[in-house]
Every structure is written in C-alpha cells, then in structure tokens.
Amino acid sequence: MQHNFNAGPAILPKEVYEQASQAVLNFNDTGLSILEIGHRTKLFQPIMDEALALVKELMSLDADHEVLFLHGGASTQFMQVPMNLLDDNASAAFTDTGVWAAKAIKEAKLYGNVDVICSSKESTYNHLPKEWTPINPESTYLHLTTNNTIYGTQWQDFSPFYNAGVPLVADMSSDILSRPMDYNKFGLIYAGAQKNIGAAGVNLVVVDKNMLGKVSRKLPTMMDYRNHIENGSMLNTPPVFAIYICMLTLRWLKAKGGVAAIEKENIHKAKLLYDTIDAYPEVFTGTVAKEDRSLMNACFVMQNSDAEARFNAMCQQEGFVGVKGHRSVGGFRVSLYNALPYESVVALTEAMKQFAAKG
Numbered sequence: 001m002q003h004n005f006n007a008g009p010a011i012l013p014k015e016v017y018e019q020a021s022q023a024v025l026n027f028n029d030t031g032l033s034i035l036e037i038g039h040r041t042k043l044f045q046p047i048m049d050e051a052l053a054l055v056k057e058l059m060s061l062d063a064d065h066e067v068l069f070l071h072g073g074a075s076t077q078f079m080q081v082p083m084n085l086l087d088d089n090a091s092a093a094f095t096d097t098g099v100w101a102a103k104a105i106k107e108a109k110l111y112g113n114v115d116v117i118c119s120s121k122e123s124t125y126n127h128l129p130k131e132w133t134p135i136n137p138e139s140t141y142l143h144l145t146t147n148n149t150i151y152g153t154q155w156q157d158f159s160p161f162y163n164a165g166v167p168l169v170a171d172m173s174s175d176i177l178s179r180p181m182d183y184n185k186f187g188l189i190y191a192g193a194q195k196n197i198g199a200a201g202v203n204l205v206v207v208d209k210n211m212l213g214k215v216s217r218k219l220p221t222m223m224d225y226r227n228h229i230e231n232g233s234m235l236n237t238p239p240v241f242a243i244y245i246c247m248l249t250l251r252w253l254k255a256k257g258g259v260a261a262i263e264k265e266n267i268h269k270a271k272l273l274y275d276t277i278d279a280y281p282e283v284f285t286g287t288v289a290k291e292d293r294s295l296m297n298a299c300f301v302m303q304n305s306d307a308e309a310r311f312n313a314m315c316q317q318e319g320f321v322g323v324k325g326h327r328s329v330g331g332f333r334v335s336l337y338n339a340l341p342y343e344s345v346v347a348l349t350e351a352m353k354q355f356a357a358k359g
C-alpha cells in the first residue's frame with residue numbers, strides 16, 4: 001500500500017479518482033468522455049456553475065468577491081496580480097517568507113514599487129518574521145504567502161494584517177480551504193489547484209471586484225480579470241477536466257462538513273506527526289520555529305546523511321511516497337493536505353518510532 005505525502009500535485013480523495021475515471025469513459029451516462037465535450041455546452045456549464053458556487057459557499061464569500069478559474073498556475077498570478085492592481089508609480093508591501101513569496105516580489109517589481117516589510121531569508125526562511133517595518137497606508141495592497149510550502153511555515157494570526165488598513169492579497173496555493181478564515185477580508189486570493197482543490201492545470205482566483213479597473217496601463221485581454229469575470233471564466237477554452245476535478249473535490253469537502261471540519265482533521269494529523277518528531281530529538285529535528293509550524297507541510301532533518309539515507313530507504317520500502325525535502329532545503333517534508341487520510345500519518349509515525357528505536 002502507498003501513502004502519498006507529495007507536496008503537489010498531491011493526493012486527492014479516492015472518490016474523486018473513481019468519479020473522474022468514470023467520467024473519462026462515460027460522462028454522466030452520455031456515452032461521451034468528459035475529455036471530448038465542448039465547454040460551451042449544457043454538459044459543462046453546470047460543472048462550472050457548481051464549482052464556482054461551491055467555492056463561494058465553502059469560503060462564505062460576499063457579493064463583492066468574484067470567483068475565477070484561470071490557467072497558468074499560481075506563478076502566472078505573481079505577474080497578473082500586480083499587472084491588474086499596481087499602478088506604475090504606486091507601491092505594494094510584501095512579506096518575504098519563502099521562495100514563492102520572493103518570486104511574487106520579483107514579478108511585482110516589473111509593474112510598480114515594492115516595499116519588502118519583512119524577510120526571514122537570512123535564516124533560510126525557518127520562521128515567520130514577528131516584526132516588520134510600518135506598512136505605508138498608501139500601499140495598494142499587502143501581499144502574504146499564507147503557507148510556505150517549501151519550508152513548512154504557515155501564518156496563523158492574521159489580525160495584524162487585517163488591521164493594517166490596506167487591502168490584502170494572498171497566495172494560498174498550499175493551504176487554501178484547509179481552515180476557516182475570514183476570506184472576505186482579502187482583496188484578492190490566488191491558489192494553484194494541485195494541492196487542496198484539484199489537479200494541476202487550473203488556478204483559483206477570488207477577487208473583490210472593487211479592486212479592479214484602477215490602473216492606468218493597458219491590459220492584454222487575457223490578463224484582465226474583468227474580462228474573465230464577464231465571461232464566467234470562459235473567455236477562452238477553460239481547462240475542462242481540471243475544473244471538473246475541482247468540482248468533485250469541492251463536493252467532497254462540503255460533504256465532509258467544509259473548512260471547519262477539515263481543519264479539525266488537519267490539526268489532528270499535524271499534531272500526531274509533530275509530536276512524533278519532537279518525541280525523538282536525538283533522531284529527528286524539526287526545521288522551523290514551533291509557533292510557525294505548518295499544518296500542511298512538516299519539515300525535518302536527521303543527524304547525518306547516513307541516517308537520512310536509511311530513513312529514505314525505509315520510506316521506499318514501506319510505500320511512503322513524496323517525503324523527500326525540497327531540493328533547496330534537503331531533509332524531509334511530509335505534506336498533509338486535506339485529502340491525506342489520518343491512517344497514512346499513523347502508518348508513517350509508527351514507522352518513525354520503529355526507526356528511532358533501532359537507533
């Protein structure tokens with residue numbers, strides 16, 4: 001049996017795989033594959049409508065927040081967000097908490113001024129900054145990466161940002177819909193689907209429509225969020241199958257009880273893993289500040305490369321997939337996204353205990 005701890009693309013619910021495979025062969029008893037139906041048809045429109053409605057419902061969004069499914073992955077949003085929101089002479093504030101945050105900063109600089117208000121780069125992003133330079137109240141927005149996938153840190157307390165007095169923009173690629181949050185407090189949220197909400201190939205964007213139409217530059221048609229809103233995320237051919245998978249995964253999440261219920265499971269899973277890491281300090285060392293530990297990606301290292309090689313071999317033998325740390329950090333990273341069953345964490349932690357006992 002395999003236990004899938006991949007960081008992304010990552011595990012999805014088993015029911016989703018079953019329903020999606022059936023839809024590839026015969027979608028809703030139409031005799032057609034989901035892969036061969038037109039997007040502007042009576043067959044696909046209900047899928048898009050349901051996926052958009054489920055996002056609104058699960059995030060409890062108000063009428064000002066529009067939901068979009070777009071192409072290009074979260075990396076395209078690093079560019080599309082400032083292109084749409086940040087005017088040439090305006091400034092945006094950024095928190096530099098990881099490689100993805102740094103990439104967002106780099107792209108924003110192409111469009112306007114960037115104030116990096118805090119950074120943990122000097123310590124390999126092993127914690128979230130506790131202090132930052134005052135946020136310019138004139139900033140067009142403040143950008144956060146809510147969960148730093150590579151390093152395993154996650155913002156928990158958003159109150160200082162909610163009170164910052166400027167609109168918030170967040171990259172939630174690796175913790176979207178994993179916990180209740182006041183999503184309406186954000187001016188724009190973006191997330192690649194391939195961790196918590198579906199398969200690679202589609203991007204979720206939630207935007208407060210009052211933020212749009214304020215920049216003086218000309219926007220290419222495909223880059224302007226307003227065109228996507230007007231066209232119901234069908235300005236051109238949408239990634240039909242990827243959106244179908246999102247719809248199935250969102251249905252699954254709703255049936256489980258939504259974000260409040262999944263948060264309980266996520267806390268339960270992460271606690272078991274972190275408790276096991278902490279129980280054997282002579283064997284496993286968590287790499288980030290305890291108070292900043294992510295519920296989605298848990299990172300740890302071992303005493304030496306020999307122990308790491310033995311642990312890796314054990315993982316391969318026992319079917320623990322995807323535990324190797326990101327190439328820029330090394331060690332191990334165990335991803336615990338919404339769809340990962342608790343039983344997988346039990347299996348891994350039991351193996352970790354046995355590994356530690358052997359010395």
Ligand code: PMP
Pocket residue numbers: 008072073074075076100145147148149150171172173174192193
């Ligand atoms: N932001 C975060 C937080 C991520 O984890 C990732 C991908 N792992 C990205 C952005 C980039 O996403 P994509 O590959 O979809 O462009």
